Amino acid sequence: MKIARYSAAMLATMLVAGNAQAVSLYVGQYKAGMVCAQCHGIRMPSADAPFPPLGGRDPEYLKTAIKQYRDKTRKSDIMNAIAGSLTDSEIADIAAYYGSVKP
Amino acid sequence: MKKTTIRLRKNLLASSIIMLLSSGVALAKSDDMHQIYQDNCASCHGSDHGGYLAPALNAATLKGRSPTALRTIVMAGSFDTLMPPFYGKLSDDEIRGVIKHLQETPKQPNPAWTIDDMKKSLKVYVKDESTLPAKPTFQIDDKFENLIGVAARGKYGRGEGSKAIFINSATHQKVGEVATGTAAHIIDFNPANPRWAYVKTDTAEIFKVDLYSMKAVRSIKTGWNGPGMGVSRDGKYIMAGSFVPHNAVILDAETLEPLKTFELEGIDPDGKHVSSDSGMIIGTPYADIFAIALENAGQVWVVDYKKEGFPVTKIEKVGRHLHDAFLTHGGKKLMIASYDDSIVAAIDLEKRELIKQLPAGCVPHVGGGSAVVVDGRTLGFGTNFGDCDKTVVSVWDLDKMEVVKQVPVSGGTESPAAHANAPYVAVDIISKDRRARTVQLIDKKTLEVAKTLDVGGHAYFPEYSADGKFLYISAGYNGDEVVVYDSNSLQKVASIPMESPAGIFSRGRVKYMTRGLSPDEMEQHK
Incomplete structure (x- = not known):
């Protein structure tokens, strides 16, 4: 119940934010935090991690790369599995969000 | 791959x-x-x-x-x-x-880490401390109060990302960092000499850090795991305690040489003799003593560090599964959280006895604790991180030792921050969903949640700057930054990137003992 109320509050905030760009960045941030940041970090991956940074990268490049992983034209066990769960709009939101982050 | x-x-x-x-x-x-x-x-x-x-x-x-x-x-x-x-x-x-x-592999029996192991682990990075600079080598206020330390865990809890990072809270600029090898957990400042800080890691190493040059000068491994550490009011001794093995040690704060170890064991409140993890350890401005919590034995030990042989007074039956604590009444009283019976126990360190057990939610975790004076009353704030219906922050009248209010908040909480000059007590919501991004602010006067900050990441361990003007919050894992807010307007004013920041420790703590009290409060009790 509390969660539901909280989600409603979040949704209200998102609607108030108004223009489409802001909403997609917010969703992108949330989705990036859930799906990508565990390995890639937000601004940059861990100093000790063998993963490439995504923060500040060109959104178009990110979109293409994630879609290639999704349709398996680019091979990586783990990325094929993770990208496979994303929709086009989620990919666009995530790419826009990472593109907006200063590394 | x-x-x-x-x-x-x-x-x-x-x-x-x-x-x-x-x-x-x-x-x-x-x-x-x-x-x-x-x-x-x-x-x-x-x-x-x-x-x-x-x-x-x-x-x-x-x-x-x-x-x-x-x-x-x-x-x-x-x-x-x-x-x-x-x-x-x-x-x-x-x-x-x-x-x-x-x-x-079964759970291993308590693996030994003896005083000899500790002695062998002592490392000296700066042999001649007279070669260190006489003043800070970076811009900071003359009183050296605006320094804030952050325990940056590093993504993997070890490696290049694991450091203690120090920030000037007037400019929000990073002024130094000290690599700690494994995740830094606790930063304590020397109350007698501003140049020294001590950083303890999750693998129980303690680093003696020269804050003027931002260099580690010595380190010692005091156990296998465990964050417990306290510094004496004269700045001459450190006491450290471990989860693994079940012991504690008093160190010379200057050389980090171990002076005496203590085996942590005793009769728990249910009459069973148990070997025990070390919980919090605290030095108090009131006397030449350390207090240490024996988590499983439910005892608090008071150690007289100025007396020959470091004698121990044991206070028994304090609670089941003790953890962290904060001081009040000039350091004469200790409020200690007890997980399993959902209470915070008030201990009189002068008389060395239990005063009272107060209701505190379901699994009380007071973090660094907070106390504020409102309309002549000293109110203590206790967070509580249980996954239960009682997601409340308990407010106690610390003079009468009674519950004033249990403030409903949106989830489990881990650490309250307060400052004499700031209007809100900040509590970190740690429930594992979107709420984890947030910190709630309780109005000191109305004792109600006035505002929710969406910090991002897994926001925890709020801390005010020494002057109370700014609220620092770790965005934790998935956040990788410390976010700074104006304490009054609650506008975001800065962000300092780092890897998996956790605990934030203002050097102001040595001045006001418990967060939220003013230094004048301390004077009254002297």
Whole structure:
């Protein structure tokens, strides 16, 4: 119940934010935090991690790369599995969000 | 996975060589897996496989768990926890091997770490301390009060990301950092000499840090795991306690040489003789004593560090599973959280006895604690992180030792921050969903939640700057920054990037003892 109320509050905030760009960045941030940041970090991956940074990268490049992983034209066990769960709009939101982050 | 993507870090070199040598052969041997566990997992899951910050991993706790499911967690990490992804850091054979090893290994008996082991672990990085600069080598106020230390854990709880990072809270600029090898957990400042700080890691090393040059000058390993540490009011002694093994030690704060160890054991409130983890350790401005909580034995020990042989007074039956605490009444009283009976116990350090047990939610975790004076009353604030319906922050009248109010907040909380000059008490919501991004602000006067900040990441450990003008909050794992707010307008004013920041420690703490009290309060009790 509390969660539901909280989600409603979040949704209200998102609607108030108004223009489409802001909403997609917010969703992108949330989705990036859930799906990508565990390995890639937000601004940059861990100093000790063998993963490439995504923060500040060109959104178009990110979109293409994630879609290639999704349709398996680019091979990586783990990325094929993770990208496979994303929709086009989620990919666009995530790419826009990472593109907006200063590394 | 390409072999070339594996970075051969120093601590992984040995295991990587083993892996290369054994590739093509069957799984590596159990000894190697033990080493992989110690080098990658033990700082959070416990060197004895008994759990620490993270769950226990042994034959009993992992019984019946699917190795495939466990492998997924190790490879990809676990969302909204500190568990990082080991994909690319450990090979698939190593991950399979370590899981097999864990499912076959029982919890280890209390592994020894003696005073001799400690002595041998002492490292000196700066031999001649007179070569250190006489003043801070960076811009900061003359009183050196605006310094804030952040325990940056690093994604993997060890490696290049693990540091203590220091910030000037007037400019929000980073002024220095000290690499700690494994995750920094606690930063204590020397109350007698502003140049020294002590940083304790999750693998129980203590670093003596020269804040003027931002260099570690010495370090010692005091155990296998455990964050407990306190500094004496004269700045001459440190007491440190461990989860693994069950002991504590008093160190010379200047040389870090161990002076005496204490085996932590005793009769618990249910009459059972138990060996015990160390909970919080605190030095008080009121007397030449340390107080240490024996978690499982439910006792608080008071140690007189100025007396020959460091004699101990034991206060028994304080509570079941003691953890953290804060001081009040000029340091004469100690409020200590007891997880299992959902109370905070008030201890009189002068009389060395239990005063009262106060209701405190379901699993009270007071963090650094907070106390504020409102309309002549001194109010203590206690957070509580249980996964239960009672998601409240308890407010106690610390003179009458009674509950004033239990303030409903949106989830479990871990650490309250307050300052005499700031209008709100900040509490971190840590419930594992979107709420984890937030910090709630309780109005000191109305004792109601006035505002919710969406900090991002897993926001926790709020702390005010020494002047109370700014509120610092760790965005934690998945956040990788410390976010700074104006204490009154609550506008975001700065962000300082770092890897998995956790506890934030203002040097102001030595001035006001407990966060939220003013230095004048301290004077009154002298």
